[in-house]
Amino acid sequence: MASSASLLELQRDLENKANDLSKLQKDISKNHQIRKKYTIQLGENELVLKELDLLNDDANVYKLIGPVLVKQDMAEANANVKKRIEYISAELKRLDSTLQDLEDKQNNKKETILKLQQKIQSLQAGKGKA
Amino acid sequence: MAESVKGTVTSLSSLFPVEEAQKAAKRVEETISERQKQLDQLRDFAADNNTLINLVQRLPDELHHDIMVPFGKAAFFPGRLIHTNEFLVLLGEGYYAERTAKQTVEILNRRGKALEVQVESVKALMQDLKAEASFFDATASEAAEGLVEIREDYIEETSPKEASMIGIVKPELPISSQAEDVSHVKDEEYDRILSRLAELEKEEEEAENANQEELGSDDSDVGPGHVILEEEMKSLELKERGESSRFQSIEKFPDHWHVEGSKATSKDCLVPENCLPENLAYGKFNLTENAPTEPQAKEDVEAPVIAETKADGRPSEPQFDSTKAFTGSIVEHNSDVNSKVQSVSRSSKPVSRFKMQRK
Numbered sequence: 001m002a003s004s005a006s007l008l009e010l011q012r013d014l015e016n017k018a019n020d021l022s023k024l025q026k027d028i029s030k031n032h033q034i035r036k037k038y039t040i041q042l043g044e045n046e047l048v049l050k051e052l053d054l055l056n057d058d059a060n061v062y063k064l065i066g067p068v069l070v071k072q073d074m075a076e077a078n079a080n081v082k083k084r085i086e087y088i089s090a091e092l093k094r095l096d097s098t099l100q101d102l103e104d105k106q107n108n109k110k111e112t113i114l115k116l117q118q119k120i121q122s123l124q125a126g127k128g129k130a
Numbered sequence: 131m132a133e134s135v136k137g138t139v140t141s142l143s144s145l146f147p148v149e150e151a152q153k154a155a156k157r158v159e160e161t162i163s164e165r166q167k168q169l170d171q172l173r174d175f176a177a178d179n180n181t182l183i184n185l186v187q188r189l190p191d192e193l194h195h196d197i198m199v200p201f202g203k204a205a206f207f208p209g210r211l212i213h214t215n216e217f218l219v220l221l222g223e224g225y226y227a228e229r230t231a232k233q234t235v236e237i238l239n240r241r242g243k244a245l246e247v248q249v250e251s252v253k254a255l256m257q258d259l260k261a262e263a264s265f266f267d268a269t270a271s272e273a274a275e276g277l278v279e280i281r282e283d284y285i286e287e288t289s290p291k292e293a294s295m296i297g298i299v300k301p302e303l304p305i306s307s308q309a310e311d312v313s314h315v316k317d318e319e320y321d322r323i324l325s326r327l328a329e330l331e332k333e334e335e336e337a338e339n340a341n342q343e344e345l346g347s348d349d350s351d352v353g354p355g356h357v358i359l360e361e362e363m364k365s366l367e368l369k370e371r372g373e374s375s376r377f378q379s380i381e382k383f384p385d386h387w388h389v390e391g392s393k394a395t396s397k398d399c400l401v402p403e404n405c406l407p408e409n410l411a412y413g414k415f416n417l418t419e420n421a422p423t424e425p426q427a428k429e430d431v432e433a434p435v436i437a438e439t440k441a442d443g444r445p446s447e448p449q450f451d452s453t454k455a456f457t458g459s460i461v462e463h464n465s466d467v468n469s470k471v472q473s474v475s476r477s478s479k480p481v482s483r484f485k486m487q488r489k
Binding site: 059061 | 228237
């Protein structure tokens with residue numbers, strides 16, 4: 001029977017698509033988490049920058065690297081934090097664009113799955129009648 | 131569903147299945163509890179911050195503190211804190227700065243403020259969520275009760291897509307009650323205005339009587355009858371100011387006082403309407419000072435005020451407002467000391483006219 005063969009094929013197709021969709025959703029949620037982390041870091045870095053700006057030039061600043069505190073130059077620390085903020089902002093932008101991409105893909109997948117389901121249903125109905 | 135000629139009746143549960151509404155409500159509740167946790171955490175942070183601030187403030191009071199130093203998880207050994215005014219403050223991201231106690235407290239205060247801002251934002255979020263939850267709950271219970279939605283308007287078909295319309299239909303009740311509220315408020319306001327008007331009228335009458343009885347009587351009673359109640363306060367204020375400055379000018383410049391007064395007026399009042407009462411007050415004072423024996427002059431200055439209040443719809447004196455108001459301002463701007471007499475004579479002219487009109 002040709003119709004039953006096509007039906008089987010369609011069902012397999014649907015399964016594959018569903019798997020893809022769940023993968024995409026996982027990716028999106030992962031992306032969201034990363035994004036959240038970065039936003040928190042950005043806030044922290046901005047706070048640090050504000051505090052560093054308020055410090056005197058001759059203040060002692062240390063950076064915790066592993067278990068040791070390493071003394072740092074004020075200017076150096078300032079530059080480092082600024083660079084970090086830049087990096088995080090760029091990263092956030094990148095994440096936003098990928099997120100947008102993923103969501104578009106997800107929507108497309110959803111649509112195709114819906115169409116497949118309808119096809120299968122109509123096929124089954126036709127079979128029932130026949 | 132009963133279809134009639136005029137409209138449609140849709141049971142709410144067909145638009146919103148009870149389970150669906152309950153599910154939605156549940157989900158919102160979950161988010162609320164999540165936010166609550168976040169809020170609690172933030173509050174903990176704020177409390178920690180406050181205790182830390184207290185500690186940091188107290189530490190430099192002594193040169194050293196005897197403390198028990200934690201050693202591992204369970205052990206302590208006696209120790210002593212020295213350098214009580216030196217702190218290594220974590221700024222975040224692994225950066226530390228050496229600060230004094232005072233500077234540390236400043237940093238901590240800033241941090242506390244940031245925390246407060248966060249707490250406020252979370253609170254606002256929770257309020258929104260709560261409103262949403264209550265909406266879902268209401269929908270669920272209404273759907274469960276078998277409430278029906280009746281539509282009678284020119285929309286001929288109620289398609290499932292219009293389900294969202296119910297959100298608009300329902301809040302109509304609160305809106306209408308709000309409208310009632312507004313009208314109620316308006317009534318109250320109206321009453322207040324009326325009572326205020328009556329008060330002013332009485333005041334004015336009293337003032338008039340007082341003026342007729344005695345010339346030097348206080349002129350602050352002159353009714354500040356303004357049509358617009360909003361301006362009332364302003365004008366009262368202005369008048370008070372005018373009076374006070376007037377007394378000042380009396381003290382300082384007994385001879386040139388009304389020159390000084392007119393200056394103050396022009397400075398104080400940008401809008402001519404607003405400075406009317408003040409002008410009047412000046413004009414009046416002017417007249418009483420210069421021509422204390424002329425009761426007509428007194429009445430003349432009174433006139434503009436009456437004319438002004440006429441717009442309130444109360445029984446008033448002859449229509450003379452523009453002329454009177456003008457005379458007042460003429461008096462006002464005769465800032466020359468030499469023209470004192472002139473101003474009196476000028477102002478007394480319209481007075482006689484006014485009197486003629488009255489009689």
